[in-house]
Every structure is written in structure tokens, then in C-alpha cells.
Amino acid sequence: MVEPQPFVNDRDLAGSGQRRAVVIGGSLAGLLAARVLADHADSVTIVERDRFPQGPRSRAGVPQDRHTHVMLESGQQALETLLPGICAEMSEEGSPRVGLPNDLVAWQSGRWNRRTAATSHILTGTRPLTEWVVRRRVLADARIKVLEHTEVMGLLGNAARVRGVRIRERGPDAARRDGVALDAELVVDASGRASHAPDWLAALGAEPPRQETLETGLAYATRLYRRQPGAPEFPYGGIHFLPNPGQQRTGLLLPAEDGLWTVLLAGLRGSEPPTDEAGFEDFAGLLPHPVLRDWLRTAEPASPVHGFRNTANIRRRYDLPGRRPAGFLATGEALCSFNPTYGQGMSVAALSALALRDALNGQGGTPTTLRVQRALSGAARQAWEIATGADRKMPGARGSATRSTLLDRPADWYLGRVQRRSCGDPRVGAAFRKVLALSAPTTSLFAPAIARAVLFGPEPPAPAEPPARLE
Ligand SMILES: Cc1cc2nc3c(=O)[nH]c(=O)nc-3n(C[C@H](O)[C@H](O)[C@H](O)COP(=O)(O)OP(=O)(O)OC[C@H]3O[C@@H](n4cnc5c(N)ncnc54)[C@H](O)[C@@H]3O)c2cc1C
Structure with missing residues (x-):
């Protein structure tokens, strides 16, 4: 019989022979991580504080779900890879597909965008609808179990290795209960921007991650x-x-x-x-x-x-070396949360699930926890750089990530020119939108044809009024 491989292969890991995964939080990042882990684990359990509503309805654990949410093109593509046909399901449930720049007429840097043919699309159904369609698909997988109305109170194990979580069912007398153990070889924190994992790690004697913040x-x-x-x-x-x-x-x-x-x-x-x-x-x-x-x-x-009002950019540096236990990962907003203006969080949750899949499937044998964590952190990097790069320039920006480096000044100068030209030059506009949609790396803005237009071309005229017709 072939011995099951552990999820992660840290030297200090005494394998139990089982591969049980627990995911903390059943929102988008947690659901999508569970979808990936189901292909690797003997069991996957999502522990979710809320009871899931029957249908596309708001819930207390996701207080941001009453606010406008858009799914960027990179997020749609990542979702399709993980759950083929999901975007069509969203459309069938009524989520509109809005073309950029033709449908969404945008004012930017003092001018209106020209209304040329769409080069990118966003899905604009409400946040409860998006989560419901994803949840329906993920939980149809019999390999994934959910403990609803149950909260994680802490981690089990020690500073070298996590061995599960402590949970308790919510309810009127929950405060009096200490909770019970749920054993696992891998624990994934997807509990959102208010994650308590740094404190839970400290309680095990491990090093909490360094936290970077920037808020406006x-x-x-x-x-x-x-x-x-x-x-x-x-x-x-x-x-x-x-x-x-x-x-x-x-x-x-x-x-x-x-x-x-x-x-x-x-x-x-x-x-x-x-x-x-x-x-x-x-x-x-x-x-x-x-x-x-x-x-x-x-x-x-x-x-x-x-x-x-809880809109700060927060990045927890689990990717940096530190005395942290094997078998613990963070993803989604528990790892990196963004100023929501840029509409990135759900797409990053989907891109992170793809990164988790690739890291677990990767060449070179079973990866270490740090290697998988670095893949997750890497999936959030571009979104972080876009959000903090723009926010750093806003008046009154505060936090440790407001500091800029020597390289930021020329990069800001160049990106300012890209932004101004993107309104009137469809080619620059398309390249800029791809980067903002996390579908192309920021370096693509330095490709020769774009750089020529940005550096040497005149600033093309842009409409003074919102254009009523497609060009
Ligand atoms: C105002 C606002 C607008 C936004 N707009 C956009 C947008 O336009 N586009 C976009 O892509 N993103 C947007 N986002 C971000 C987006 O909401 C999140 O990225 C997305 O919900 C995925 O986050 P998540 O799954 O990591 O965490 P969350 O959605 O915050 O979910 C965390 C889950 O963990 C559960 N939980 C927490 N603690 C525990 C515990 N101890 N035990 C058990 N369960 C627990 C919660 O109940 C919840 O279900 C916006 C965010 C805000 C705040």
C-alpha cells in the first residue's frame, strides 16, 4: 500500500499517517481553499461561525456583504478553473457582466474615459449572490463537511506543529463552554480581516506574523x-x-x-x-x-x-521566516486585506486557491508549510502593491506601509502618466485595466509599445462630458 504523503513536509513534522484539513471560515476564501484541499485530504471540515442562509442573503459574519462587490476578470478565470461553469451559473442567477470601458463610464484624474469596445469585464451581482453560487457548488462535494454555527477559539499543538483547532458551538451558553478539540494535520485560516490567528499562534508560544498596515x-x-x-x-x-x-x-x-x-x-x-x-x-x-x-x-x-469603515490595507507576513508551526496556513483576507475601492479581495481569494493547488501539486515532492504559505502570499502581492501604491499618495494616509522606497518615485511618475493617458488612448487604457484586473503583471505597462505612448506620445484628448454613445 502506498503511504499517504503529508500535506506539508516540514522536518519537525511527525506524520500521523492521516491528512485531515480544517478550514476556519466558510466565506469565499475558505470555500475555495476547501475545494482545493478536497483533492489532497482524507477529510476537509469547514468551521463557520454563522449558519448559512438558504439562498443569496446577507449574513452577520460577512458584514461587508451589503456593499457593492465586483469580481475582476482574473477572479472569474480562477473561479472557472476551480469550478468549471461557475460564471455561467452566476449569469443564470442574474449577475450582470459589465464591459470596460464601454458599459461602465468612468471619471478618472479629471477626465472621462473614452467609450471604446470592451477589453475586460466585471461581474456585478451582489456579494450574497456570488457567495451563494460558489457555496452551492463547493458544498455539493461530499468530501467537504461543514460545522455551521460553530466558532474556532484557538489552535491545538505547539510552536513546532499545529494539531487542530478548539471549537465550540455558538448559542446562549457558549461563553461558559471551553470548547472541544477538532484534530487536523493542516489548519487553514480563512477567517477574514479580523482574524485572531496571530493571538492564537502567540498562545502556542509561536511568533505572530509582522503586520503591515496602511489606512486612509x-x-x-x-x-x-x-x-x-x-x-x-x-x-x-x-x-x-x-x-x-x-x-x-x-x-x-x-x-x-x-x-x-x-x-x-x-x-x-x-x-x-x-x-x-x-x-x-x-x-x-x-x-x-x-x-x-x-x-x-x-x-x-x-x-x-x-x-x-473597516477598510485598512493589512498584510500579515506569514511568508517571512519565524518560529511558526508546521501545518498552519493563512489565506484570503486573514492573510492580506485590501482597501475595497480596488475591488480585489474576492479575486485574490480565488487566485490564492489556485496558488494553493499549484503549491500542493508542485514538482519536487511534498512542500514545506513555508513554501505553500509563500505561494499564498505571492497570489496577493500585486493586489497589495496596487492598493498601497495608490493609497500611499492619498492625504492623511497612515500606517507602517506608507513608507516609500527610492524606486517608488519614478514608478509613481510613470504610473501617473499611464493613468492620464489611459482615458484617451485605448491601447494604454486596455493595458492599464488588465493590470488593475490582476490579469497581467504591472511590468506589462513597460512593454515597448505602451512605454512609447506613455513616455513620448502627447496626452490624447479625452471627453469632457460622460460619453453617451459607444465610439
Ligand atoms: C466594504 C467592502 C467592499 C468590498 N468590495 C469588494 C469588491 O468589490 N470586490 C472584491 O473582490 N472584494 C471586495 N471586498 C473584499 C471581499 O469582501 C473579501 O475579500 C471576500 O469576502 C473574501 O474574504 P474572506 O473569505 O477572506 O473573508 P470574509 O469574507 O471576511 O469571511 C470570513 C469568514 O470567517 C468566518 N469566521 C470569522 N471568525 C471565525 C471563527 N473564529 N470561527 C469560525 N468562523 C469564523 C466569518 O463568519 C466569515 O464567514 C470588499 C470588502 C469590503 C470590506
Whole structure:
């Protein structure tokens, strides 16, 4: 009989002969990690604090799910690889597919993007819909078990090796219960940006990861709408005002499922959007053009205004060497959470699951925990660099990741030129969007044809008003 290989092959790992995996958190990163681990494990158990709703509904453990969420093209492709046909399922459930730049008319750096043919698409169904479609597919796999309404309270094992988690069922007398052991050879933390894993590791005598942060005080306010019957024709598939250091407000109007539209307003510290009805509309009037405020006047609210302020970029450096146990990994927002303006977190969760798959399948024998962790951290790197690179320049940015290096200055100068040219030069625009969609590396912006246009070409004219028609 062939001996089962351990998941990870650290020298201090005394193999138990079993491969049981536990995933902490059953949101997108946890579901997708479980999907990958099912191909490698004897058992996979997701431990989730919430009870999952029957259908596409909000839940307490994902408080951000009332806010606008977009799935970038890289995320769609990664999801398709992991769960073939999933994007078609999302479309069947009503998630709109919005073309860039033709459908979503965008204001950026003081000008409107030209409305040329789409070179990239985003999925814009609500966050509960996206999670529900993914959850339905992942949990249909009989190899994956879920413990709902159950929370992880800590890790089992020692500083050399994790041996499972301590769990307790939630409920009125939960506080009085110490919890029970759930043994595992691999524990994956996918518990989101508020992860307690650094404390749990410290309790085992291990080194918590160094934490990098960058926050701009960004606050979100989101509301759902429906168009009023007989409302005037609206020539845009969506409207987007992107912030910059001189214009610190965001406005985003996008279609969602079932005839709903989401309106997101956001602002940096000192420009936070109000969450009362009148203030919400007034804030839309402060954007650089009245098109979004005017649209609000033709629409009926379909939800209250929801606020959200927990938007810092946080990166936990589990990829750096340290006295940390074998058999413990972090993924998703528990590893790296982003300022949500850039719409990256769900895509990074999917790209991370692919990185986990590749690391576990990799050549050269069973990988070490650190090697797998580095693959997960690598999957988040470009998104982190985009988010912190832009946020660092915002007034009032705070945190350890605000420090820039000598190389950042010329890179910022070049990217500023890319951004300004991307509105009026379709080729530069397409290359820029691919990078922002995490479908191409940032270095692709230095390809000769793009560099020529960026460095030597004149700044091409861009529309002064939101273009009503496709070119
Ligand atoms: C306002 C806002 C807007 C966003 N917009 C976008 C967007 O447009 N596009 C995009 O791609 N991303 C966006 N994101 C990010 C996106 O929401 C996340 O990246 C995505 O949900 C995946 O995160 P996750 O699975 O790592 O963690 P989360 O979704 O935060 O889920 C963590 C899960 O862990 C569970 N959990 C926590 N602690 C425990 C415990 N101790 N025991 C058991 N279970 C536990 C929670 O109940 C929850 O289910 C946005 C985020 C915010 C805050």
C-alpha cells in the first residue's frame, strides 16, 4: 500500500499517517481553499461561525456583504478553473457582466474615459449572490463537511506543529463552554480581516506574523435602488468616479441581479459619506459631475443606506521566516486585506486557491508549510502593491506601509502618466485595466509599445462630458 504523503513536509513534522484539513471560515476564501484541499485530504471540515442562509442573503459574519462587490476578470478565470461553469451559473442567477470601458463610464484624474469596445469585464451581482453560487457548488462535494454555527477559539499543538483547532458551538451558553478539540494535520485560516490567528499562534508560544498596515480613513456608504417605471432612458451601463489625491470621493453605480442597482459612495478621512437619506444624495452632488446625483432622483431606494469603515490595507507576513508551526496556513483576507475601492479581495481569494493547488501539486515532492504559505502570499502581492501604491499618495494616509522606497518615485511618475493617458488612448487604457484586473503583471505597462505612448506620445484628448454613445 502506498503511504499517504503529508500535506506539508516540514522536518519537525511527525506524520500521523492521516491528512485531515480544517478550514476556519466558510466565506469565499475558505470555500475555495476547501475545494482545493478536497483533492489532497482524507477529510476537509469547514468551521463557520454563522449558519448559512438558504439562498443569496446577507449574513452577520460577512458584514461587508451589503456593499457593492465586483469580481475582476482574473477572479472569474480562477473561479472557472476551480469550478468549471461557475460564471455561467452566476449569469443564470442574474449577475450582470459589465464591459470596460464601454458599459461602465468612468471619471478618472479629471477626465472621462473614452467609450471604446470592451477589453475586460466585471461581474456585478451582489456579494450574497456570488457567495451563494460558489457555496452551492463547493458544498455539493461530499468530501467537504461543514460545522455551521460553530466558532474556532484557538489552535491545538505547539510552536513546532499545529494539531487542530478548539471549537465550540455558538448559542446562549457558549461563553461558559471551553470548547472541544477538532484534530487536523493542516489548519487553514480563512477567517477574514479580523482574524485572531496571530493571538492564537502567540498562545502556542509561536511568533505572530509582522503586520503591515496602511489606512486612509476611507468610509463606505451603499444603498440598493430600482429604476422608477417610466424613468428617462439612461445611456450608461454604470458610472464610476475614481478618487485621487485632489478629489477624495468615490461614486459607483452598477447593475446587480433582479433589476437592482447598487450605489456606492465613499470618501477618505474628513470626506466620509453620511448614512442618512438626505445626506447620501447630497454627497452624490459633491462628485465632480451631477450624473450620479441626477440618476438617484429617477430611482427608488430598495434598502437603507449601509455604512462601513473597516477598510485598512493589512498584510500579515506569514511568508517571512519565524518560529511558526508546521501545518498552519493563512489565506484570503486573514492573510492580506485590501482597501475595497480596488475591488480585489474576492479575486485574490480565488487566485490564492489556485496558488494553493499549484503549491500542493508542485514538482519536487511534498512542500514545506513555508513554501505553500509563500505561494499564498505571492497570489496577493500585486493586489497589495496596487492598493498601497495608490493609497500611499492619498492625504492623511497612515500606517507602517506608507513608507516609500527610492524606486517608488519614478514608478509613481510613470504610473501617473499611464493613468492620464489611459482615458484617451485605448491601447494604454486596455493595458492599464488588465493590470488593475490582476490579469497581467504591472511590468506589462513597460512593454515597448505602451512605454512609447506613455513616455513620448502627447496626452490624447479625452471627453469632457460622460460619453453617451459607444465610439
Ligand atoms: C466594504 C467592502 C467592499 C468590498 N468590495 C469588494 C469588491 O468589490 N470586490 C472584491 O473582490 N472584494 C471586495 N471586498 C473584499 C471581499 O469582501 C473579501 O475579500 C471576500 O469576502 C473574501 O474574504 P474572506 O473569505 O477572506 O473573508 P470574509 O469574507 O471576511 O469571511 C470570513 C469568514 O470567517 C468566518 N469566521 C470569522 N471568525 C471565525 C471563527 N473564529 N470561527 C469560525 N468562523 C469564523 C466569518 O463568519 C466569515 O464567514 C470588499 C470588502 C469590503 C470590506
